[in-house]
Structure formats: C-alpha cells, structure tokens
Amino acid sequence: MIRAAAGRDNRDTGPYLSENRFLMAPKSDLHPDTLVAHAGCEPHPVSRDVTPSIHFATTFERDADGTFPGGHIYSRTSNPTRDLFERTLARIEGAGACAAFSSGMAAAAAVMQSLRPGDRLVMPTDAYYGVTRIARDLMEPWGLHIEEVDFSDPTAADLALAPGTALAWIETPSNPLVRITDIATVAALARERGILTVVDSTWTTPLLQRPLDLGADLVLHSVTKYLAGHSDVLGGAVLSRDPELPLFMRIRTVQAQMGAVMDPFSAWLTLRGMRSLGARLDRQCATAVRVAAFLATHERVERVHFPGLADDPGHAIATRQMKKYGGMLSFRVAGGRDEALRVQAAVRVFRRATSLGGTESLIEHRASVEAPPSRAPENLLRVSIGLEHAEDLVADLAAALDA
Ligand SMILES: *Cc1c(COP(=O)(O)O)cnc(C)c1O
Secondary structure (H helix, E strand, O other): OOOOOOOOOOOOOOOOOOOOOHHHOOOOOOOHHHHHHOOOOOOOOOOOOOOOOOOOOOEOOOOOOOOOOOOOOEOOOOOHHHHHHHHHHHHHHOOOEEEEEOOHHHHHHHHHHOOOOOOEEEEEOOOOHHHHHHHHHHHHHHOOEEEEEOOOOHHHHHHHOOOOEEEEEEEOOOOOOOOOOOHHHHHHHHHHOOOEEEEEOOOOHHHHOOOOOOOOOEEEEEOOOOOOOOOOOOOEEEEEOOOOOHHHHHHHHHHHHHOOEOOHHHHHHHHHHHOOHHHHHHHHHHHHHHHHHHHHOOOOEEEEEOOOOOOOOOHHHHHHHOOOOOOEEEEEEOOOHHHHHHHHHHOOOOEEOOOOOOOOOEEEOHHHHOOOOOOOOOOEEEEEOOOOOHHHHHHHHHHHHHO
C-alpha cells in the first residue's frame, strides 16, 4: 500500500500492529491514563518486544512491483516511529489524526501556514509569547490578518469572532497569567459562524483537558513540556478530530513537504516519557495546589495566579473544564521587579530556567525572558512544579521570600 503524504490519517495500521490490541481500537472505552501507561507498546509480531524500537531509516525499500509493503517511502513524509507516536497521541487525545513536528513552534507555524493569505486569525491577547511573535513578525507580513482578543470577555469575543474569520486560537490555561478560557463557549460561538477552533493544550495534556470533546476542531501541543516530560526532548503536535478536515490536510502537507518533522529518537523518547504522564501529573497537580495555598497566605506575595484557588477568576470554568488544575502557577511579589528578581535569585531547590513540565521544578521571571513588548508583569514569577517533595518546594519559596 502506498500512503499518500497528504491525507494520511492515523487510523490506518503501520507495519507492526497486531489487529486486536486494545490500544488500536479507534475509540477506546479505557481511561486515557491507561492508554498513556501503554504509550507506543504494540508488540512486534516477530520479536514480541514489549516496548518499541526506533526506526532510524530515512528511506524504505520498494517491492519489485513498485509498491511499498511497509507503508513508508521516505522518513520526511512518514517514518514508523513517528507514525507510532502520532497514532498513540491521536488515540489518547480522542482525535482522528495527528501530525508530529520538531517543536511546538513548528507545529504552531504549520497551523498558521496552512491558512491562506488574507485569512483572519483571532488570537488571545495572552497567547504563548513565541506564538504571538511568529503571528505578528512572520505571518502578518505573509498576509494573515491577526486580531487579538480577551476570550474571557464575552462581548469582545463575540465581536472578534466576526463571520469570515478562518480560525480562532485558544490557549488555556494561558501563559504567564494562567487565565482560563471557556473552550465550549468559544468553540460553539465559532462553530455557529463557520470558524474553526484550535486549542493550545500544552499545559494540560489530554489527561487534564479534552478540547475535542468540548467542540474544538484542532489541538496543539508543545510535546517538549509535559508529554515528553523530562526537559530533554523538543517536539510538537497538531491533532484533528476529522482526519479529512481540509485545514488539517494542509497542515499534513506543510509537515511532510516543508519538513519540520519530529525525528525518530524524539518520537521514541516522547513515547517513553508519556508512559509515566499520569503519575507525574497526579503529583505535580497535587503539589501545585499545596504551593499555591502557601503563596496565597504569604505577606510578601501580592497575588497568586492559579485556577485551583477558590477566588481565582478562572476557578469555576477550570473546575468544569479541567480534570485537575495543572502544575503551573505564577505569583506577583510585593515590591516590584527587584524584589521578584531577588526571590528568584534566592531559591535553592527550584531551578532558574525557562520551560515547564519536567521532573524538576522551575522558576522564571517571565518579563526578562520575553523581550518587549512582553505583557508579563514586572513583579511576576512563573513556576513549573516538578516531582520534588511538596514541603521542600514550600520551604524553598518560604526561605527565598523571607530572605
Ligand atoms: C513551549 C510552548 C510552546 C512552544 O513549544 P516549543 O516546543 O518550545 O517550540 C507553545 N505553546 C505553549 C503553551 C508552550 O508552553
């Protein structure tokens, strides 16, 4: 069978799939936690490996009759290990298809490049900084019309989602203010007007948030973060409910033809990392609740941004929309920029680094990382909770704040 590059979907079977494995069911009645625990584990029909091997080949042999019995031709268009990752993530997300990229930004760029010059793209005012930058610096000159809106304001959202808009871009929770957008409400409003919706669900993963079930058409992940989970893989993915959605077919073409594909080793490492995702998130979410509660009562903390706090503006929607509140939070230090930098300088357990979703807790002064025009408040520190003991993290922040 020759697989066409565009329009390839993740329902078809790769070279070593046993037909009746529960993981191959198109719609599984198992919990996503069970699916991630077996991520990529499809025993090879000959060797019976429990975990997958890596296919590094860039090219695949044709039969004498010209066909490709292995289903792959050249690794830019498809590779068995990347395919395994794509099928696995599609199943866990409840999507019809997945395209894996070399980074979250490559995935985001592919979505924008799959629109057409003249198309209108509505983005949140506090989208991930890099996403706003490529939209403004690269895609706007290329011809996209970009409008920014605060999706938590229903009147503004109603106005921004004008008929004729091609795509609504949602990111929730947002970065770095951890604001919550009601996916079901925005997706319904968009759908009514024939607008497609993509949700950057990086901070939640399919275990905490199900954008496709809430009416979104596409889901985007920076695989670099929680999915891979160990701060040692760069990757991205775009998933589509409908594998034949024309926008997704173009995303597939951008992936295969422009070539910012996920490499086999990163795909394998991500599958390996994903098998512990459920356990990692349980711990990270529980610890985030504990750290947020501590910060909320500290006199040197002006404000904590975390949807798990009962008085957070996103609390009610997050409670409905997310299974847990996630492992990310940010807080504003009383006294401004210098005080925030002083706290960041004084921690001993948290690592001072950007990124998120790893096993080690990270702390970062976002305004320093985002060049102007950053919207991050100057006294804001963003925290990614890792797998350390919660009380060690609390003690570390307490010491740094009190220093
Ligand atoms: C990190 C991140 C991205 C970009 O992903 P990379 O893998 O760094 O390219 C996009 N969106 C969100 C929400 C992120 O956290």
